Structure formats: structure tokens, C-alpha cells
Amino acid sequence: MGLVTKTINDLNYFSPVRSGYFVEDDVQRALAKAITMTQREMPDGLEIRREYSEVPRTICDVEQLQHAFYHLIQNAFDAMPHQGMLTLRLGAQSKMVWIDVADTGVGIAEHNRDKIFNLFFSSKSVRGAGVGLYLVRRVVDEHAGSVVVQPQVNSGATFRIILPVKGPSN
Ligand SMILES: Nc1ncnc2c1ncn2[C@@H]1O[C@H](COP(=O)(O)OP(=O)(O)O)[C@@H](O)[C@H]1O
Ligand SMILES: [Mg+2]
Numbered sequence: 001m002g003l004v005t006k007t008i009n010d011l012n013y014f015s016p017v018r019s020g021y022f023v024e025d026d027v028q029r030a031l032a033k034a035i036t037m038t039q040r041e042m043p044d045g046l047e048i049r050r051e052y053s054e055v056p057r058t059i060c061d062v063e064q065l066q067h068a069f070y071h072l073i074q075n076a077f078d079a080m081p082h083q084g085m086l087t088l089r090l091g092a093q094s095k096m097v098w099i100d101v102a103d104t105g106v107g108i109a110e111h112n113r114d115k116i117f118n119l120f121f122s123s124k125s126v127r128g129a130g131v132g133l134y135l136v137r138r139v140v141d142e143h144a145g146s147v148v149v150q151p152q153v154n155s156g157a158t159f160r161i162i163l164p165v166k167g168p169s170n
Contacts, residue, residue, distance in 0.1 A: 021061040022167050027097055028052060028090055030062045034069035035088075038077065045083030055092040059167025060143060068139040071132035072101040072159050078124060079105025079157065095165050102158040108151035116149070136161075144168040 035048075042048075076086050080103055089100035108116060115121045117137045122128025136159075140147045145163040 021063065022059050022169075023061075024057045025060055025062045027055060027058050027060060027062075027065060027099060027163070030060070030065035031069050031088060031090065031099065033062075033066045034073055037066070037070050038073045041074065041077060043077055043081055043083070046077070046080060047085050049085060049087045050089075051087060052090040053092070055090055055097045056165050058097050058163055058165050059169075060163060061139075064139045064142060065163075068136045068161065069099065069101065071136050072161075075132055075159075076101055076103035076105065076157075078127070079103050079107075084156070092165070096162050097165055098160055098162045100158055100160045102156065104156040106156075107154050108149070108157050113149075113151060117147075142168065 073086065080086070084104040087100065087102040089098075089102070091098050109123070112121075112123055117133045118130070119134040120130040121133075122130035136147060140161055140163075143163050144167070145161060148160050148162070149157060150160070151157040
């Protein structure tokens with residue numbers, strides 16, 4: 001699919017943001033599906049590490065989450081085009097479930113840090129459309145969750161999504 005087509009599809013998918021698809025489900029399932037979606041694009045020298053602990057089932061929209069994870073993994077690949085480590089973590093703490101997508105890639109320049117979630121912001125010259133993190137933010141908002149990023153220039157970035165176990169209407 002061409003970049004423009006893909007972007008338009010992504011936007012259509014979320015616009016208007018669907019609602020009413022929240023059911024008790026397994027966040028790990030969304031993560032597994034996202035990994036499958038990205039498999040073919042995985043850089044050759046990339047290692048994946050999974051650090052999953054048991055988490056409670058969560059009121060969530062698995063399909064939306066799958067897309068959010070997909071974009072985070074895709075960005076991690078872009079940050080590590082040749083080699084690196086993608087670490088996926090899953091954990092739970094006080095009625096919240098969190099998911100980390102961590103890479104050992106290029107990191108995020110300081111002057112870009114407050115822009116990366118903006119629609120159409122991209123630092124990538126060729127393939128960037130600047131839609132991924134905007135969608136991540138929207139999906140997380142729909143879940144009444146939060147997303148935080150811990151960037152280090154030259155030593156990668158960790159995106160953490162935190163979701164309330166009881167979903168958006170707790
Ligand atoms: N894992 C990451 N490592 C380094 N920079 C990142 C990462 N994820 C996102 N970014 C930065 O955030 C920008 C916006 O990401 P995104 O919305 O997915 O758009 P795109 O991937 O099309 O550039 C990227 O262009 C990049 O500058
Ligand atoms: Mg992206």
C-alpha cells in the first residue's frame with residue numbers, strides 16, 4: 001500500500017473514533033496481533049525480548065489497542081533500521097495495566113519531544129507521515145489512559161501506555 005493510501009486508511013479507521021467496542025479482554029492478545037502485523041517489516045538484525053507478567057483482563061477495545069501497539073512497534077523499527085533490541089513489557093499495578101515498547105534506536109532529539117504526538121509531525125525524510133503517535137494518543141485517550149515517553153538521545157526510547165483495568169467509564 002502506498003504511503004498516502006495507508007495514511008488515509010489509518011485516518012478513516014479512527015474518524016470518527018468508534019465507541020461501544022469496549023469489552024473485557026486481554027491486552028496481551030492485542031500485543032500479539034500487533035507483532036504479527038509488523039512481522040514482515042521487521043529489520044533483519046533486530047532482536048525481540050518479551051518481559052510479560054500476568055495482568056488482569058481489562059475493559060478495552062482490542063482492535064484499537066492493536067493499532068496503537070502496531071504504530072509504536074513500527075516506530076521502534078524505524079529507529080533501529082539495522083540492528084537493535086525491541087523490548088515489550090507488560091505489567092500491572094494498582095488497577096492499571098501498562099505496556100512498554102522500548103527500543104535501542106536513535107532516540108528523540110530534545111527539540112522534537114513536545115511535537116511527536118502532533119498530527120503530521122514527522123522527523124523522517126522518506127516514509128514519515130506523522131500519523132502514528134497521534135493515533136496512539138487518541139486510542140489511549142479513548143481508554144482514559146495515558147502514554148509517556150522516556151527518550152534518550154542515542155540510546156533509544158521507551159513508550160509506556162497505561163490503561164485503567166476498568167476501562168474508560170470506571
Ligand atoms: N521509537 C522512536 N524513536 C525515535 N523517535 C521516535 C520514535 N517514535 C516516534 N518517534 C518520533 O516521533 C515522530 C512521530 O512519529 P509518528 O507519529 O509515528 O510519525 P512517523 O513515524 O510517520 O514519523 C517520528 O517522526 C520520530 O521523530
Ligand atoms: Mg510512525
